[in-house]
Amino acid sequence: MKILEHLKSVKTHPTAEMVYNVVKKDIPSITLATVYRNLNCLSEDGKIVKLEINGEFRFDADMGKHQHCVCKKCGKILDVFQKEISEYALKKIKSTDFVPSGVQVIFYGNCKHENKRAKNNKRPEIVKDNSGVKKR
Ligand SMILES: [Zn+2]
Numbered sequence: 001m002k003i004l005e006h007l008k009s010v011k012t013h014p015t016a017e018m019v020y021n022v023v024k025k026d027i028p029s030i031t032l033a034t035v036y037r038n039l040n041c042l043s044e045d046g047k048i049v050k051l052e053i054n055g056e057f058r059f060d061a062d063m064g065k066h067q068h069c070v071c072k073k074c075g076k077i078l079d080v081f082q083k084e085i086s087e088y089a090l091k092k093i094k095s096t097d098f099v100p101s102g103v104q105v106i107f108y109g110n111c112k113h114e115n116k117r118a119k120n121n122k123r124p125e126i127v128k129d130n131s132g133v134k135k136r
Helices: 002-009 018-025 032-044 083-092 110-121 123-130
Strands: 049-053 056-060 066-071 075-078 107-108
Touching: 002 018, 002 032, 018 032, 018 056, 032 056, 032 075, 049 083
Parallel strands: 066 107
Antiparallel strands: 049 056, 066 075
């Protein structure tokens, strides 16, 4: 199926609309509603992960235990693979009214790019060291 195929080929955690815009090139008759329905079915079947980030649904075909890092400035979603974090959260949860079957860990912060930009804005004097001359 084109939708799952596409989702497996990207690391961008696209929205349904982003998936639709790609898949419709192969299947011009497909509608956004169909893409939505398929994505929801796939996540209910446990074939993909549905994430809610910044009020938007994002989809991920990577079913390995991993965590997500969301940049608060540019909205980029990065994967980190530290399965011990998810395992620890699952092991440590204490509830008598709830049996967890999975966990989603989302970190919020700045991506490398935005972090660099913030630093450069704060300290423009760093630029003068970019002369290319190596000091010993
Ligand atoms: Zn992911």
